[in-house]
Amino acid sequence: MVDLLLGRSECLLLEIQLLKIVVNSIVELHINCNFCSGVGKTSLVHLIMKGSSIARPPQTVGCTVDVKHTTYGSTGSSSSSIKGDAERDFFVELWDISGHDRYKDCRSLFYSQINGVMFVHDLSQRRTKTSLQKWAAEIAATGTFSAPLASGGPGGLPVPYIVIGNKADIASKEGTRGSSGNLVDVARQWVEKQGLLPSSEEIPLTESFPGGGGLLALIRRRYFSDELPGATPWSTQVNRPLGQSSEISSDEDHLYKSSSLIGGDPYKYNVLPPLPAQRNLTPPPTLYPQQPMSTPDNYNIPRFALTSSQEITSARSKRMDINV
Numbered sequence: 629m630v631d632l633l634l635g636r637s638e639c640l641l642l643e644i645q646l647l648k649i650v651v652n653s654i655v656e657l658h659i660n661c662n663f664c665s666g667v668g669k670t671s672l673v674h675l676i677m678k679g680s681s682i683a684r685p686p687q688t689v690g691c692t693v694d695v696k697h698t699t700y701g702s703t704g705s706s707s708s709s710i711k712g713d714a715e716r717d718f719f720v721e722l723w724d725i726s727g728h729d730r731y732k733d734c735r736s737l738f739y740s741q742i743n744g745v746m747f748v749h750d751l752s753q754r755r756t757k758t759s760l761q762k763w764a765a766e767i768a769a770t771g772t773f774s775a776p777l778a779s780g781g782p783g784g785l786p787v788p789y790i791v792i793g794n795k796a797d798i799a800s801k802e803g804t805r806g807s808s809g810n811l812v813d814v815a816r817q818w819v820e821k822q823g824l825l826p827s828s829e830e831i832p833l834t835e836s837f838p839g840g841g842g843l844l845a846l847i848r849r850r851y852f853s854d855e856l857p858g859a860t861p862w863s864t865q866v867n868r869p870l871g872q873s874s875e876i877s878s879d880e881d882h883l884y885k886s887s888s889l890i891g892g893d894p895y896k897y898n899v900l901p902p903l904p905a906q907r908n909l910t911p912p913p914t915l916y917p918q919q920p921m922s923t924p925d926n927y928n929i930p931r932f933a934l935t936s937s938q939e940i941t942s943a944r945s946k947r948m949d950i951n952v
């Protein structure tokens with residue numbers, strides 16, 4: 629039901645990681661899912677969390693937070709392992725934020741300490757894709773970011789992002805559009821057919837999260853400092869070759885095109901002044917050496933868990949469901 633495009637492999641990767649449960653230091657990663665209403669964000673998050681599709685997703689009221697448990701570190705043969713590092717447990721928070729207009733004024737409350745952004749659009753609704761630039765600008769302008777990049781991506785967004793095209797099953801291969809029967813979809817299609825949609829800039833769709841490793845790549849970038857040589861808490865710059873064109877993209881591509889390259893090493897850092905959106909950011913406690921992360925004093929967003937995965941049972945007592 630949900631077309632993850634390249635994101636599908638990330639789900640499988642997460643499932644594999646869940647088989648390896650080691651009680652260790654626990655840290656968190658905060659990722660926002662955005663945005664347009666009805667494009668399938670909740671369905672996508674459910675698929676990532678549970679590994680199965682959901683028939684009737686509830687409409688998101690404000691914001692829903694899901695927590696995914698995963699482990700990362702040295703296990704010997706894993707390609708994702710970091711030599712010399714013990715396996716550690718991570719909680720990845722997926723903040724599913726409603727794109728509905730009625731939450732416009734309070735959305736920025738949820739743009740806090742963001743590590744990455746998953747933009748979701750509906751392949752059968754072109755407008756949902758072209759509006760992603762607007763969402764990127766909104767997050768960049770009102771959010772705070774964890775381990776921001778030196779240069780902003782689309783809209784000034786200073787963290788890695790990924791774009792996922794959803795509803796491939798109703799998007800016509802020949803360019804004619806199908807319909808999910810969803811009222812919002814039907815309305816959007818009608819508006820599009822009337823030619824009422826303004827043309828707008830689209831987010832570049834050429835790459836993935838750092839190293840193409842999906843959510844695990846964000847964990848690696850944020851917490852495993854041997855891949856962040858010389859990192860400062862304020863500025864990082866990642867330079868990688870351009871990848872093949874796809875529905876997946878990241879700010880790294882933008883950085884690659886807009887800034888001078890540092891040869892060879894995929895993870896190099898420039899010391900640059902913080903972006904406007906970073907000025908209110910408390911520096912992360914440390915990026916190197918690895919330490920268990922403590923919650924900053926100014927981190928007031930409540931923590932929640934609503935996954936039924938037995939792997940995070942131990943965390944349940946500390947968290948609560950949210951549907952703000």
Ligand SMILES: Nc1nc2c(ncn2[C@@H]2O[C@H](COP(=O)(O)OP(=O)(O)OP(=O)(O)O)[C@@H](O)[C@H]2O)c(=O)[nH]1
Pocket residue numbers: 629630631663664665666667668669670671672682683684685686687688689725726727728794795796797798808810
């Ligand atoms: N045909 C089809 N329908 C889908 C797909 N993914 C989601 N849907 C349907 O699209 C509708 C909206 O899905 P949601 O997951 O609630 O979308 P959302 O982006 O979270 O919407 P809000 O909660 O309003 O922000 C639901 O009726 C889903 O069943 C898909 O891949 N294919």
